[in-house]
Amino acid sequence: MSLAKSKLTGAEIFFECLKKENVDVIFGYPGGAVLKIYEKLYDIDWLKHVLVRHEQGATHAAEGYAKATGKVGVVLVTSGPGATNTVTGIADAYMDSVPLVVFTGQVPSHLIGNDAFQEADIVGITRPITKHNFLVRDINELAATIKKAFFIASTGRPGPVLVDLPKDVINSSCEFIYPEEVDIRGYKPTYRGHYNQIKKAAEVISKAKRPLFYVGGGVIMSNGANELRTLAKENNIPVTMTLQGLGSYPMTDDLSLGMLGMHGTFWANQAVNHCDVLVSFGARFDDRVTGKVETFASKAYKIHVDIDPTAIDKNVVVDLPIVGDVKHIMAEIATEIAQPPDTSEWHAQINKWKQECPLSTGDGSKKLKTEFILEKISKKTNGNAVIITDVGQHQMWTAQHYKFNNPRSNITSGGLGTMGFSLPAAIGASFGVKDRPIISINGDGGFQMNIQELITAKYYSVPVKFIIINNSFLGMVRQWQELFHQEKYSFTDLSESNPDFVKVAEAFGIEAHSTDKPSEVDSILDHALAINDRPVLVEFKVIKEDMVFPMVPAGASISDMLIKRLNPNRMI
Amino acid sequence: MKRTITILLENRFGAFDRVATMFSGKGFNISSISIGETEIADISRMTIVTEGDDKIMDQIVKQLNRLIDTVKVADLSETNHIERELALVTVHYQKGSMEEIKNICDIFRGNIVDINNKTMMIEITGPPEKINAAVNVLMPFGIKEMARSGTVALKRGEQLTEAKKEYVQTN
Numbered sequence: 147m148s149l150a151k152s153k154l155t156g157a158e159i160f161f162e163c164l165k166k167e168n169v170d171v172i173f174g175y176p177g178g179a180v181l182k183i184y185e186k187l188y189d190i191d192w193l194k195h196v197l198v199r200h201e202q203g204a205t206h207a208a209e210g211y212a213k214a215t216g217k218v219g220v221v222l223v224t225s226g227p228g229a230t231n232t233v234t235g236i237a238d239a240y241m242d243s244v245p246l247v248v249f250t251g252q253v254p255s256h257l258i259g260n261d262a263f264q265e266a267d268i269v270g271i272t273r274p275i276t277k278h279n280f281l282v283r284d285i286n287e288l289a290a291t292i293k294k295a296f297f298i299a300s301t302g303r304p305g306p307v308l309v310d311l312p313k314d315v316i317n318s319s320c321e322f323i324y325p326e327e328v329d330i331r332g333y334k335p336t337y338r339g340h341y342n343q344i345k346k347a348a349e350v351i352s353k354a355k356r357p358l359f360y361v362g363g364g365v366i367m368s369n370g371a372n373e374l375r376t377l378a379k380e381n382n383i384p385v386t387m388t389l390q391g392l393g394s395y396p397m398t399d400d401l402s403l404g405m406l407g408m409h410g411t412f413w414a415n416q417a418v419n420h421c422d423v424l425v426s427f428g429a430r431f432d433d434r435v436t437g438k439v440e441t442f443a444s445k446a447y448k449i450h451v452d453i454d455p456t457a458i459d460k461n462v463v464v465d466l467p468i469v470g471d472v473k474h475i476m477a478e479i480a481t482e483i484a485q486p487p488d489t490s491e492w493h494a495q496i497n498k499w500k501q502e503c504p505l506s507t508g509d510g511s512k513k514l515k516t517e518f519i520l521e522k523i524s525k526k527t528n529g530n531a532v533i534i535t536d537v538g539q540h541q542m543w544t545a546q547h548y549k550f551n552n553p554r555s556n557i558t559s560g561g562l563g564t565m566g567f568s569l570p571a572a573i574g575a576s577f578g579v580k581d582r583p584i585i586s587i588n589g590d591g592g593f594q595m596n597i598q599e600l601i602t603a604k605y606y607s608v609p610v611k612f613i614i615i616n617n618s619f620l621g622m623v624r625q626w627q628e629l630f631h632q633e634k635y636s637f638t639d640l641s642e643s644n645p646d647f648v649k650v651a652e653a654f655g656i657e658a659h660s661t662d663k664p665s666e667v668d669s670i671l672d673h674a675l676a677i678n679d680r681p682v683l684v685e686f687k688v689i690k691e692d693m694v695f696p697m698v699p700a701g702a703s704i705s706d707m708l709i710k711r712l713n714p715n716r717m718i
Numbered sequence: 719m720k721r722t723i724t725i726l727l728e729n730r731f732g733a734f735d736r737v738a739t740m741f742s743g744k745g746f747n748i749s750s751i752s753i754g755e756t757e758i759a760d761i762s763r764m765t766i767v768t769e770g771d772d773k774i775m776d777q778i779v780k781q782l783n784r785l786i787d788t789v790k791v792a793d794l795s796e797t798n799h800i801e802r803e804l805a806l807v808t809v810h811y812q813k814g815s816m817e818e819i820k821n822i823c824d825i826f827r828g829n830i831v832d833i834n835n836k837t838m839m840i841e842i843t844g845p846p847e848k849i850n851a852a853v854n855v856l857m858p859f860g861i862k863e864m865a866r867s868g869t870v871a872l873k874r875g876e877q878l879t880e881a882k883k884e885y886v887q888t889n
Contacts (some may be wrong), residue, residue: 269732270732270735271734273735273736273739274739274740274743277786278786278787279732281732283731327750330786331789332728332785332787332788332789333786339789454784455780455783455784456777456780457779458778458780458782459773459776459777463773583727
């Protein structure tokens with residue numbers, strides 16, 4: 147009997163590591179450099195592998211899964227084109243701080259740099275769009291590297307980590323030791339906020355006359371929705387959310403002002419303009435939120451709570467920064483506030499703004515309007531569905547009209563603005579969430595960008611409702627062309643070039659319905675929402691030239707909000 | 719304003735590139751960059767001279783700290799520190815100018831490290847300002863080639879306390 151411990155191959159170690167990390171689903175596509183891993187996968191029954199149709203779909207699916215569950219999304223693809231196809235999804239995850247671990251195959255070590263078949267320097271390519279990445283050069287480092295990858299992806303401000311696996315490393319073998327602990331001397335995220343800063347924040351808040359919470363995706367990532375609720379409720383402070391922050395506070399609650407920023411509500415933006423204390427939790431003062439930074443909340447004392455020190459003072463210089471985990475800091479601020487601020491006048495003012503300029507609901511229009519559909523979806527699902535949007539007008543309308551009740555129910559590509567995100571991300575989310583309806587909302591343009599994943603949806607019978615808001619235009623670009631580019635609708639009119647979406651869906655074996663009549667919306671949605679064992683597609687043909695309002699033009703001050711069309715002749 | 723940043727970096731594949739990529743990706747300037755071994759086997763020290771106002775410097779230091787491979791980052795500009803640079807300068811000479819160049823070399827405490835019948839190579843070390851001065855003086859002779867190492871910098875060992883400062887001043 148040999149005294150030496152048994153050795154495992156790189157492929158075996160790979161799966162042992164995934165097991166240790168409690169991974170139960172991965173999204174991938176096989177190829178030459180990862181054949182050995184797929185060979186091993188063939189005999190594994192504890193792990194669900196979802197075969198996508200394009201590697202970009204795999205990364206978006208993993209993002210959808212990660213955002214819906216809070217777990218790390220895992221991707222497995224081959225070298226060269228397999229790896230480069232993941233780039234958009236990785237960049238998207240980086241911008242929106244989504245924890246992913248992307249495993250890419252690589253040509254054998256001795257061929258790296260030789261322009262070998264299906265070789266790409268994916269570690270070099272993804273360096274600026276990953277939180278960190280690794281090229282595993284020695285089988286003895288494989289397990290520890292995977293451990294580090296999951297640790298880095300999921301801690302601090304989350305983000306994507308790429309692990310490049312040369313074929314020879316995967317084929318060789320060594321003893322399997324999974325480290326219990328990770329210690330990276332250059333990576334020590336700060337979780338605890340500075341006590342004196344927290345105390346100061348509590349004092350400032352309690353003396354405020356017109357306080358406002360401006361909350362972002364960080365609240366959801368830190369699982370801090372309950373703490374936010376307590377803090378806002380106990381002190382009667384209104385809450386406005388960024389696109390990524392939607393769901394962190396129930397939108398039906400009186401204290402919710404909905405979204406702020408470029409397409410935010412009139413009253414949220416007015417509140418930003420007039421508040422005397424602005425407290426940001428897990429948001430990053432993005433340009434779509436601030437508009438012209440010099441005028442953003444210019445009267446307010448600004449408190450910024452974020453886990454990422456680089457977010458502080460990056461776009462807007464604040465008065466009181468607190469670096470740390472927003473969940474804990476919100477709880478600590480709540481404890482420290484001795485006397486809630488008197489905000490009654492402030493609420494009266496906000497209510498006036500709410501009356502002054504309400505959102506249009508699309509009711510009563512003879513032609514079908516997107517707002518009308520989204521209001522229906524919101525009511526029918528009581529704000530409890532998981533909504534995955536694509537990018538463009540429908541995304542902003544969803545942000546305005548869907549009354550998100552829960553965290554991790556709004557999944558959208560915010561930072562990068564990746565068209566083609568929704569379809570695969572919804573598939574990914576469906577592998578993580580079983581108890582709530584999953585609704586993918588798309589424009590006709592973006593839906594075609596990853597349309598190949600419809601077969602993934604069909605094959606795995608995912609219960610996703612694919613909604614296409616078809617205005618036969620790249621609507622948001624069209625909106626900008628009308629407003630800022632002399633109505634030159636350059637290459638945005640798809641009416642002559644769109645496919646028949648119903649036939650497309652049917653070709654993929656997916657039931658599909660289409661309508662352009664407001665009167666049919668109810669019955670079609672009821673039918674679609676009742677289907678829970680397979681995908682269904684619904685196309686709504688809406689008004690072509692509708693625009694999203696309110697709108698703050700890019701770079702303008704948020705007080706210079708457009709609330710209706712500039713050219714009244716174009717009113718519909 | 720010119721700033722000198724020192725970074726302790728994991729001596730690891732791609733670590734240097736991460737720093738350089740961060741600078742180019744965020745649009746920060748690099749005036750000079752140097753990297754070499756330290757007393758710790760798996761850690762390199764990188765010295766970057768850059769320019770920017772306080773807001774940019776704040777971001778540069780934070781963004782550097784955010785990289786997983788950086789172990790320690792410090793902006794030395796505000797602290798008492800030593801900066802040195804090395805330059806190799808090959809200048810043309812003629813019979814008449816040889817002595818003059820040798821004199822200049824002596825003044826800057828440089829060494830002539832190579833010579834042929836047309837050019838000589840001078841090695842100068844010192845703070846970057848001294849190198850600039852030497853280069854300016856050598857310029858009229860015709861500089862054929864020049865290589866500069868970029869600045870390396872370290873914080874001074876002991877910061878003097880007030881009492882010690884007084885003692886040093888009075889003695």
